[in-house]
Amino acid sequence: MYRVIDEHPLSATDVGEERARALYRDMVRTRRFDERALSLQRRGWMSGYPPFAGQEASQVGAAHALSERDWLVPTYRSNAAQIARGVPMSDLLRFRRGYPEFASDHDLPILPQTVPIASQIPHAAGLGMAIDYSDDEAAVLCCFGDGATSEGDFHEALNFAGVFSTPTVFFCENNGWAISMPRERQTASESIAIKADAYGITGTRVDGNDPLAVYAVVREALSLARAGEPVLVESLTYRRGAHTTSDDPSRYRDEEDLPEWRTADPVERYEKYLREEGVVDEALVEEVEEGAEAELRRAVERAESGPEVRPEEVFDPVYGEAPHRLEKQRDWLLAYVERGGPQGLDR
Known part of the structure; x- marks a missing residue:
């Protein structure tokens, strides 16, 4: 498993200070989005919401690894990846209120997020096949959770990707739980990454609470995919909250025997690392926080003032x-x- 935080200084990576700060900025932006969305749902502003707190490093790191032409195929918990990719927060908020997902007129290479478990994974393999047929230089990053690996769509998609050498990176965020089902009840295999062996593709694991590590691993995986070598990345992260706002994790989740790096707050962990590296200071942290709050205020206003849609x-x-x-x-x-x-x- 690859990791940077706790093992390497920033100077030992090929991530510059500007990129390191951009990762931090997006992690704070998405954390504040998650907190605000949860608050809005609790007051009846939207009917339901899937929190992603704890997975910011995983999603933001992966999104930053994408090139301009690469496609993002998100699932319903991929809001952080979408925001880091450039999707306006107001689009995601309106989507949760029952409106079309892309209210703004952006031309980002991104598919709508999917709610059915694993149904987007064959789409990602097919999109990769289309890219290959058209001799495009792009690759596809497909996001899903560990529970999706129990669906037939997962196996069919990886099999197609292996047979047809599609430029696809399958990005599994192993957050420890598929609703109330722990990972060890999902599969008896040693890991999720090792499943890649069955399809003749590369499998790798990364510390999903380390944005620098995720960025490096996914960037390398996308490079391999563009060369015709699909990759399955298992990002080890942790779902700090409920599966959705209709879930009560206290009914099934006790104190867990997981390492501290896995359950630690990824935003706090990364900020501490950057402070020690001299990359951020108190002034920048305050600036990022204030910017995120201002952006959220504008996003909520846009979401509330958008055009109505006839049923x-x-x-x-x-x-x-x-x-x-x-x-x-x-x-x-x-x-x-x-x-x-x-x-x-x-x-």
Whole structure:
């Protein structure tokens, strides 16, 4: 397992001080986003939310490793990776309120985040195949959790990637839990990375709470992928909170026998390292915090002031010419809304 923090000074890496500070800035930005989103959900501003606190180093480090042309294929907990990639916070907030995910007119090479477990992994392999056929110089970074490795989609996608040498990096954030299921109940294999052997691709592990290590490992993996060698990266991190806001981890999670580096706050750990390296000081930390708070205020304002969407628009992009059964569903929805929603069903 590769690690930088606690083992190497920054000067021993090929990460400059500017990049090191940019990683820190994005980790703080995404931590504050997660905290604000959780607070907004608790007051009924959105119906549900999957917290990612504890996984900032993993996601931000991976996102920074992407080149301008590389594609990001996120899952529902990949908000930090999306923000670090350039997706506006307001887009993600509106998505959680039931609106289209990309409200802003950006042209980032990124797919919409997926909620069904592992369904995006075959898409990432297929996207890699398309890139290969078109002789593009890009690669694909596909994000998923350890629970997704128990789905058939995971195995089919890695098999295709191995057979067709797709430029795909499969980035598994092993946060220790698939909802209430611990990793040892997910698989009897020694690790998740070792599963790569079955598909003839490279597998590697990284300290997922170390953004410098994740950045280096994913950047190398993307380089290999562009050369036709798919890679499975297992990023060892930890889910500090609940699976979603409808989950209560205290019902299944006791004090765990995990090393301190795995459960430590990655933002605090990285800030401490950078202070010791002389890369950040109190003035910069305060500037980053203030900038993150200001950005969040603007994001919430934009999310609340965005254009309204008619409920029936959900049917519009499904067919060029809607079949009769879909028209019936559309008419039912319009009548339901007209009657006042659930209360109207009683009348």
